[in-house]
Amino acid sequence: MAGTRDHGVWKLAGVALLAFGFAFSMVPLYRLACQKVFGVRLEQGPVVDAGRQAPGERWVTVQFDGAVNSKLPWKFAPEQQRMRVQVGRQYQALYFARNGAGRAIVGNAVPSVAPARASGYFNKTECFCFTAQTLEPGESRDMPVRFIVDPALPADIKTITLSYTFFKNDTLTAALAAGKGQAGAVRAAP
Secondary structure (H helix, E strand, C coil): CHHHHHHHHHHHHHHHHHHHHHHHHHHHHHHHHHHHHHCCECCCCCCCCCCCCCHHHCEEEEEEEEEECCCCCEEEEECCCEEEEECCCEEEEEEEEEECCCCCEEEEEEEEEECHHHHHHEEEEEEHHHCCEEECCCCEEEEEEEEEECCCCCCCCCEEEEEEEEEECHHHHHHHHHHHHHHCCCCCCC
């Protein structure tokens, strides 16, 4: 009996160790997925190369675009069409979303950066696209994105377009509706 208990403790310790390793690997895997799948680098600050121009010496234009998939009854658009930014400095842009449906809906935003060559130099430090967004019926919300254009951006790129498309998250929307029917308001990730 004691041997069976010891075997169970070892199994439990092994599961806990595997869970810790999996959780620890999620951040690098998320960063890698964003970079390889969506072409977006997630950084905490600008990458500065001493051989490049200083941040204050170069300006580029960032254009903003927003759309929703036809299955999502939201309105979604940037609050400004373009912004002139200095490379190496952090900026914030706002997008506006409104749920036109009579029920709460969860959506996910998928970003893209054009030209594709610029995607490796456009670093989002905070973004509504990192988590699912829940909007109640008729709810409107400003959604900020903070970003830095890396000073190593190739010199021939003068304009970058940041575009988002929102898609309905059917699974989280169904879970949200089921939860409201049983226990009141349930929200997905903010």
